[in-house]
Amino acid sequence: MFIIVTLCLSITLNVLLIWFVRKVQTEYILFIRDNLEGFVTLQNQFSEHLEQVSNMEMYFGDQTLVGLIEHVKFTKQQTDEFLLVLQGLDYEEDEEE
Numbered sequence: 327m328f329i330i331v332t333l334c335l336s337i338t339l340n341v342l343l344i345w346f347v348r349k350v351q352t353e354y355i356l357f358i359r360d361n362l363e364g365f366v367t368l369q370n371q372f373s374e375h376l377e378q379v380s381n382m383e384m385y386f387g388d389q390t391l392v393g394l395i396e397h398v399k400f401t402k403q404q405t406d407e408f409l410l411v412l413q414g415l416d417y418e419e420d421e422e423e
Contacts, residue, residue, distance in 0.1 A: 359412040366405055373398050 376395050 355412060359409065362405070362409050362412065366402075366409055369398075369402050369405060373402055 376391075376398055379391065
């Protein structure tokens with residue numbers, strides 16, 4: 327009898343623990359995604375500013391600025407891909423509910 331009660335209690339606690347961990351994990355992912363969206367906006371503004379600098383006659387063709395702009399574009403692309411992954415996780419969570 328004791329084993330059956332212990333088994334039922336263990337199963338119940340495991341189910342509650344799984345539910346709680348999933349809930350906390352989802353909230354954390356949503357928090358990160360929301361903060362990344364603000365970061366992407368800031369990064370877009372920075373990228374536009376660098377494009378303006380690169381189109382100025384005084385700096386046109388400077389290899390240091392060209393390399394910097396290419397690096398910013400690559401970083402922006404990687405950040406956008408990461409944001410899409412997080413949005414995909416949010417979309418999957420909405421489908422489960």
